[in-house]
Amino acid sequence: MKTWTVAKHVLFRIGQDPRTLILIVLTPLLFVLLYGYSFSSGRPTHLKVAVVNEDSGLASVRTAELGRITLTLSLGAKLVQSLDRELFDVVLHDKPDKIQEEVKAGKYWAGLVLPKSFSHALANEALRERGPQKTTYQGRSVELLPPETAEGALATLYLDDSNPVVTSWVALSLNEALTRLVAEQQATPTLKDPLDVHALYGGQVSALDYTAPGVIGFAMTLITIMLTVISIVRERASGTLTRTLVAPVRPWEVSLGYTLAFALVSLLQLGELFLVSHLLFHIRFAGSPLLVLLIVFVYAIGLQGIATLLSTIARNEFQAMQFILVLLIPSIMISGVFWPIDAMPTNIRLLAWCSPLTYANSALREVMLRGRGISGVALELGVLAGFALLMLLLGVRSMRRQGYSA
Amino acid sequence: MSETEEVVRARGVKKSFKNRVALSGLDLSVRQGQLYGLVGPNGAGKTTLIRILCGLLRPDAGEAVVLGWRVPNFRIRSQIGYMPQEVALYPDLTVMQNLAFFAELYDLPREQLKERAEELLALVELSDRRGQRVGTLSGGMQRRASLAASLLHKPRLLFLDEPSVGVDPRLRRSLWEHFLKLAAQDVALVVTTHLMEEAARCHVVGFLNQGRLFAEGSPEQLLRKTGVASLEEAFTRLEEESKVRT
Numbered sequence: 081m082k083t084w085t086v087a088k089h090v091l092f093r094i095g096q097d098p099r100t101l102i103l104i105v106l107t108p109l110l111f112v113l114l115y116g117y118s119f120s121s122g123r124p125t126h127l128k129v130a131v132v133n134e135d136s137g138l139a140s141v142r143t144a145e146l147g148r149i150t151l152t153l154s155l156g157a158k159l160v161q162s163l164d165r166e167l168f169d170v171v172l173h174d175k176p177d178k179i180q181e182e183v184k185a186g187k188y189w190a191g192l193v194l195p196k197s198f199s200h201a202l203a204n205e206a207l208r209e210r211g212p213q214k215t216t217y218q219g220r221s222v223e224l225l226p227p228e229t230a231e232g233a234l235a236t237l238y239l240d241d242s243n244p245v246v247t248s249w250v251a252l253s254l255n256e257a258l259t260r261l262v263a264e265q266q267a268t269p270t271l272k273d274p275l276d277v278h279a280l281y282g283g284q285v286s287a288l289d290y291t292a293p294g295v296i297g298f299a300m301t302l303i304t305i306m307l308t309v310i311s312i313v314r315e316r317a318s319g320t321l322t323r324t325l326v327a328p329v330r331p332w333e334v335s336l337g338y339t340l341a342f343a344l345v346s347l348l349q350l351g352e353l354f355l356v357s358h359l360l361f362h363i364r365f366a367g368s369p370l371l372v373l374l375i376v377f378v379y380a381i382g383l384q385g386i387a388t389l390l391s392t393i394a395r396n397e398f399q400a401m402q403f404i405l406v407l408l409i410p411s412i413m414i415s416g417v418f419w420p421i422d423a424m425p426t427n428i429r430l431l432a433w434c435s436p437l438t439y440a441n442s443a444l445r446e447v448m449l450r451g452r453g454i455s456g457v458a459l460e461l462g463v464l465a466g467f468a469l470l471m472l473l474l475g476v477r478s479m480r481r482q483g484y485s486a
Numbered sequence: 487m488s489e490t491e492e493v494v495r496a497r498g499v500k501k502s503f504k505n506r507v508a509l510s511g512l513d514l515s516v517r518q519g520q521l522y523g524l525v526g527p528n529g530a531g532k533t534t535l536i537r538i539l540c541g542l543l544r545p546d547a548g549e550a551v552v553l554g555w556r557v558p559n560f561r562i563r564s565q566i567g568y569m570p571q572e573v574a575l576y577p578d579l580t581v582m583q584n585l586a587f588f589a590e591l592y593d594l595p596r597e598q599l600k601e602r603a604e605e606l607l608a609l610v611e612l613s614d615r616r617g618q619r620v621g622t623l624s625g626g627m628q629r630r631a632s633l634a635a636s637l638l639h640k641p642r643l644l645f646l647d648e649p650s651v652g653v654d655p656r657l658r659r660s661l662w663e664h665f666l667k668l669a670a671q672d673v674a675l676v677v678t679t680h681l682m683e684e685a686a687r688c689h690v691v692g693f694l695n696q697g698r699l700f701a702e703g704s705p706e707q708l709l710r711k712t713g714v715a716s717l718e719e720a721f722t723r724l725e726e727e728s729k730v731r732t
């Protein structure tokens with residue numbers, strides 16, 4: 081099996097070349113440091129949010145004049161109506177017991193459950209904060225009195241807090257809507273935490289955690305593709321590839337040898353990236369490191385295929401760089417590393433689903449942030465494996481052609 | 487000579503790159519133990535022909551049979567040696583590291599590598615440079631190292647593309663003596679050159695220009711046929727004659 085001979089040789093040459101070695105070791109470091117220290121956020125749009133509105137709309141309130149009266153306020157419906165439609169894609173839902181599960185499954189960024197007593201609780205909570213309020217009831221002037229006991233949580237919010245940028249926007253906007261709603265009821269209380277927020281991931285995920293898996297994938301993609309393309313283009317230009325392909329070695333053995341070597345380099349870089357981001361920035365790592373290794377390995381194999389293809393098209397190193405800039409950078413930008421894919425315009429989103437990094441990024445996030453097991457990332461792994469296989473075949477084919485036309 | 491095995495047989499081989507014709511229907515026969523000199527100016531098609539015979543390029547038309555197999559064919563690879571026109575060694579590795587890698591590709595056992603490498607380094611007079619990076623060797627030394635790499639696995643058939651470019655005259659003479667020695671051991675060699683003094687040492691010379699092999703024979707035959715004093719003149723004379731004919 082000459083695959084290992086070629087792989088060993090490629091690794092040996094990398095080890096011999098201080099400049100390449102530095103590139104391999106320092107670039108991931110640079111990436112992590114840059115992103116660790118300079119993270120910025122913006123306003124997302126079209127976050128999918130499920131709302132279960134069980135509100136009866138009725139509020140039973142104490143009055144000085146009439147004892148208990150029942151007001152029809154429909155605050156639940158009003159809240160739903162007043163939600164920011166640019167920020168949220170609101171889905172009306174009718175199974176409150178399913179919602180937590182579905183948010184956890186990633187179907188929604190948040191699930192808001194307004195209980196039957198929502199109007200009642202909100203009205204009384206407002207009175208408790210604000211004190212007695214004058215109003216008219218059935219043509220009579222009445223004074224509404226605060227409740228004798230506290231009403232507790234008004235509603236329940238299940239929040240996917242694996243993306244802190246999204247989390248803060250959801251919580252902020254919902255609180256705003258509630259406050260506005262109460263203000264419209266003539267009472268303007270300052271409600272303290274009207275929502276009972278259930279942060280499903282313990283509220284420990286930072287913005288950095290969220291981008292870390294993507295940045296790691298991004299760094300890997302750039303470095304391995306550049307290394308491989310330059311390395312193959314150089315071998316072709318110097319004639320060593322010709323000499324290799326004249327020897328009793330199959331083109332697929334050469335191609336696979338390259339793939340193996342650079343996939344191993346990727347794993348090495350991955351280890352480094354994790355170590356640094358964990359030690360310096362305490363990046364969250366909830367899932368299995370072995371699963372992360374598997375994802376990265378499968379992804380790296382696909383990258384090698386792309387690199388081999390690129391190296392056949394590119395006549396020289398300069399052209400190879402151009403291809404990388406034109407093809408690779410955009411595909412990285414849209415892969416959800418820096419910006420949630422949910423927050424992208426539809427046409428860009430479609431493109432994003434064509435970029436393999438999207439799947440690698442998503443799988444890494446699921447494992448690192450949410451601690452998912454292999455079944456939780458089966459789809460992503462499947463897509464990545466299919467992609468790897470296809471690219472490997474195309475890569476081998478192009479390597480064979482290099483032999484016949486070098 | 488006629489009983490020896492025919493190791494290369496090309497019939498009507500054509501090859502073009504885009505619109506440029508590199509080989510236009512070429513026939514060639516090389517026998518075991520023969521030192522065959524492909525002689526022609528730059529761009530004549532020598533390298534293209536060798537690449538086809540090694541299985542690196544597919545001919546557009548015609549066929550080439552090498553060691554009994556129509557090329558490209560994987561089966562001949564362990565028995566042929568190819569020294570490309572370019573140095574084709576890793577400049578960042580030492581001479582020995584380069585030899586070790588290519589030896590491994592040819593399944594040369596580790597124990598044999600040492601002995602074989604020393605033998606070849608002595609031949610190309612690079613024994614004292616075995617630990618030096620190829621990139622830091624002089625041009626001529628690099629070509630000698632490249633030759634050593636092509637001889638590692640003791641091929642039955644050797645393709646040497648301009649092996650003596652940049653090699654000084656004294657060493658060039660000793661290399662050609664070695665080529666003749668290999669031929670005496672029944673190795674067939676196809677060597678390209680544009681130097682007539684080298685062509686004069688070959689068993690058979692093929693004159694190549696613009697993708698056509700317009701004359702072939704031993705140096706003596708070619709000189710006798712044209713009645714001139716040098717192969718240079720013979721080349722010019724024969725090329726003119728062939729143009730008149732067509």
Ligand SMILES: Nc1ncnc2c1ncn2[C@@H]1O[C@H](COP(=O)(O)OP(=O)(O)O)[C@@H](O)[C@H]1O
Pocket residue numbers: 485486503504506507508526527528529530531532533534535
């Ligand atoms: N890969 C290639 N692409 C385009 N043209 C080529 C290629 N290889 C060779 N040629 C052309 O084919 C002709 C023969 O080239 P070559 O076989 O290298 O000649 P020689 O080795 O005798 O100098 C030349 O005109 C050369 O420009």
Ligand SMILES: [Mg+2]
Pocket residue numbers: 529532533534571647
């Ligand atoms: Mg040439």
